[in-house]
Amino acid sequence: MTELQKALYRHFGFRSFKKGQEEIINSVLQKQDTIAMLPTGGGKSLCYQLPGYMLEGLVLIISPLLSLMEDQVQQLKAGGEKRVAALNSMLSPNERHFILSNISRYKFLYMSPEALSSPYVLNRLKSVPVSLFVIDEAHCISEWGHDFRPDYSKLGPFRKALGQPPVLALTATATKETLLDVADVLGLEHAVRHLYSVNRPNILLAVENCADTAEKINRIAELAEKLEGPGIVYCPTRKWAEELAAELNEKTGKRTDYYHGGMDSGDRILIQQQFIHNQLDCICCTNAFGMGVNKADIRFVIHFSLPQTAEAFMQEIGRAGRDGKPSVSILLRAPGDIELQQQIIQMESLSDYDLEAILSIIKKAGTREERQLRDVLINGGVQETQARTAVHLYLQGKTSKELLQEELTRRLENKLHKMHRVSALLGRKECIREALLAYFDESYEPDGQSGQCCSSCGIDLSPYEQKGERKNMERFENWKLELDRIFGLRSAGELS
Structure with a gap:
């Protein structure tokens, strides 16, 4: 040794x-x-x-x-x-x-x-x-x-x-x-x-096409009911995370809650710890959930909508099967998915009017201290993320409306390009795993021993279905006491 x-x-x-x-x-x-x-x-x-x-x-x-x-x-x-x-x-x-x-x-x-x-x-x-x-x-x-x-x-x-x-x-x-x-x-x-390698051969990669959002909701309820848990359902917005959690609680016997960045920090930590300690079967969440969560036995990850990037998709599906046991990733696609992600990405943009107002506030502030400028903008009604970005770019020399808009447009186009690229990768008829690994400059050589590959190669979900029952969880009200417990x-x- x-x-x-x-x-x-x-x-x-x-x-x-x-x-x-x-x-x-x-x-x-x-x-x-x-x-x-x-x-x-x-x-x-x-x-x-x-x-x-x-x-x-x-x-x-x-x-x-x-x-x-x-x-x-x-x-x-x-x-x-x-x-x-x-x-x-x-x-x-x-x-x-x-x-x-x-x-x-x-x-x-x-x-x-x-x-x-x-x-x-x-x-x-x-x-x-x-x-x-x-x-x-x-x-x-x-x-x-x-x-x-x-x-x-x-x-x-x-x-x-x-x-x-x-x-x-x-x-x-x-x-x-x-x-x-x-x-x-x-x-x-x-x-x-x-x-x-980013490859996780124990995770089956599945893509399913649905006719519309209603069919997606019904399919997620069906999957959450049948599949061996625990599991994660990734949603495109905070509103969808909350609504889908309510749907699953109503339509399934699974213990489900939601998680997103708009929640109180104590509530977020509590939900995460409940999930880790098997008090919840399923989490409906935005991409704010999952990074570094120390839970090895997550058996399924479902994407309610198209991810924005291949990097995000690989990060999120990688939360399943950290114990090396067979797990499944399922992406549900429907007409309008791309348009929804475009809208979410474009919500980050700022109009010329917004930029003029932001620049006016910055120039009147009389300081180049980043935190002070950020606080001045937020107090002036600017959303925090936009304030961070605008101040950062301004201090980098983007001090005119034209320069700011040029940089913001470049970033927006890059995000849209990545989103369209991952859509194409996950929509192909050939091997999905091979396409994803190629994106990360890896080649894929099936070893014939890793189990099922992807929906393009042919799959059977029955081995991933639940076996046995989970006991009911204990409800409580005080998150501080529960965290301490x-x-x-x-x-x-x-x-x-």
Whole structure:
């Protein structure tokens, strides 16, 4: 047994690594900047957690979602690690102050890129040695960093301000272009790459054509009733997530709830934990749900509508079957799907009138401080995402209506192009898996041992149908008490 294997067993109780983990960890331990792509369920978290125990100093993990941070913090705490925290909106001012005042006592610290933009937070981080700068879900740099989460595009300068610690950028799905973008934003000129296949052969890929939305609803109810759960149904809008959850509760015996970004953060975490702990059979959600959710036994993922990108589709279907057991992904298509996604994408656009008003507010503000400008716009009635994007572009030199509109139009056209491309991939009569892997510059060679492939190759859903019954869930009202019951939440002060 090697020293690394001994450390693996000592800290996590595992006797062997999953594919790719050992190579990635060795790269990190050699303090090489590393870009790693492992499929969903491939054990990405271990790739920074184990080196964290073997390196001196703080491991700083940049994470995109509050629920993802909380889930990973609780996993480490459940394993006995107390030196872990997340800086997020769930903390009280006192808890936040405690963490930042005692930052030298932590081994793992999770935060969003927006938190790093606080001068006070950045200065506190400068007071301790950062042994590893981790970007979890690194594809977000490319997908979000140029759009509604511009702080992602500043991670390179943030890293420089912290003394250029080694970087580990982790993702489950990325094209060559995305990986180049990640390297460019982070300033990684000589990063080592460990890239493994995005293919999940245990997930059957099915596409079904429906006549209209009503037929889709009935089909989802039928599938949710028949298929072995638990499962996820991805919806195009928050309204559809809520309405579809109500439909499934009415038409099936499944314990169903909804999840989207418009909910209170405590409610979102509660729904996620209910799902993880088998108190819910099915979640109807927007793409806000699922990233990093530590649930290995999700048996089905259904898409109620066309996804916007192939990257998003692969991320979402990859939430099924992380335990390696047979699982199924089903996309329902109907006339009007493309038009619906076009409308959703175009809702992000701004008219010339809107841009003139935004520029007027910015120029009258008398500051070039990004947060202040963003707050001024939001207080002036501008939607937060649009305010973030407009301020970010303005400070990059897009200071006229024409320049702003030109950039926004370019981004809109790129999103529409990706949406049409994934529609074509998922609508083809030939092997769907082969087409998706080709999108990620991979070839597909069936091994004849991985079970069913896709609906184009011929499928049988009967092996995925439910066997046995699930007991009824216990209802409750107070999410704070329930969160405490589920995994014993403790305040940041537990280190004292």
